[in-house]
Amino acid sequence: MSYHESDATGAEESVCRYGASKMWFRGPKRLLVKPYVACVGGNETFGRFVESPYPAILEQRLEKQCVNFGSLFSGADALARDPEIPNLMGGAEVCVLQLPPVLNQTNRFYRVHPRRNDRVLEATADLVALYPELDFADVHFVRHLTSRLAEIADARFEVVAAELRQAWGRALRKVLGSANNRVLLLWLDWDRSTMADPSYRGLTDPVQITQEMIDELSDVCAATLRLVVRPSGASDDLEDMLFGTLQQPMAEYMIGPATHREIAQNVMSAICDLE
Structure with a gap:
């Protein structure tokens, strides 16, 4: 299945589903032939506006099927709740799991959309009690919500x-507990110098992944690969991406083809080190 957009907004991008999953993954749909490598993640793994995301490049270099289970706007919530993710990961020889943003998940302070985890459905009673002076009626995205809370700058x-x-x-x-195989955690960390540029403040989360959080998962994964990446708008990658005129602002926030090639090279080396 595909979704189609006009020339003004961008080229067609193919999406698909596997089994009982409710998530839309990067297409076209693949016949899962064991042994395969499962590449699970969000926007960067999906590779929006990029013809060959890192799973496709990795497949060429490993000469082994590498399936792109990247899903736009997904986070920890979508991965943990989806009924098919355990099967997709469990059937793979190796899994590459892109670490999701910390913000994109339902918690005791707010609920998110079950698949588009960047969208806030509602603030809970606990959050209203904690911040009685704020009105959350016009807040629809997790980064907007948490940024407003962080701006108050108190305990x-x-x-x-x-x-x-x-x-x-x-x-x-x-x-990770449902994946009865080797899992490589892929930590794509935004370049700090780029994030200091006001143009890219929209990429900066008030709560970010830390090494301590990674260390706490060390007993349920095989290894962690941390790569510092830059959005295409801050590099020479933008001109090699596929997008329509109205999509350029979004494309500038995504990683480009050169970064996907770098990720594939590093992931290949990390997988080889597991053997």
């Missing part, structure tokens, strides 16, 4: 941050 935000870190860890443990 209350650390309560929210601690809840998000704990919920993230629980969700990832559930996902």
Whole structure:
């Protein structure tokens, strides 16, 4: 199945589903032939506006089927709740799991959409009680919500941050616990110097993944690969991406083809080290 967009907004991108999953993954749909490598993740794994995301490049270099289970706007919540993810990961010889953002998950302070985990469905009674002076009626995205909370800059935000870190860890443990194979955690960390540019503040999450959070998952994964990446708008990658005129602002926030090639090379080396 595909979704289609006009020339003004961009080229067609193919999406598909596997088994009982409710998530839309990067297409075209593949026949899963064992042994295969499962590449699970969000926007970067999906590779929006990129003809050959890193799973496709990895397949060429490993000479082994590498299936792209990247799903746009997904997070820890979608991965932990989806009924098919355990089967897709469990059937693979090796899994590459792109670490999801800390913000994109349901927790005791807000609920997110079950598949588009970047969208807030509602603030809970706990959040309203914690921030009685705020009106959450016009807040629809998790980064907008948490940024508003962080701007107040008092001890209350650390309560929210601690809840998000704990919920993230629980969700990832559930996902990793269902994968009866070797899992390589892929930590794509935005370049700090780029994030200092006001043009890219929209990529900066008030609560970010830390090494301590990764260390707490070390007993349920085979290895972790941390790569520092830059959005295409801050590099020479933008001109090699596929997007329509109205999509350029979104494309500038995505990683480009050169970065996908770099990720594939590093992931290949990390997988070879597991053998």
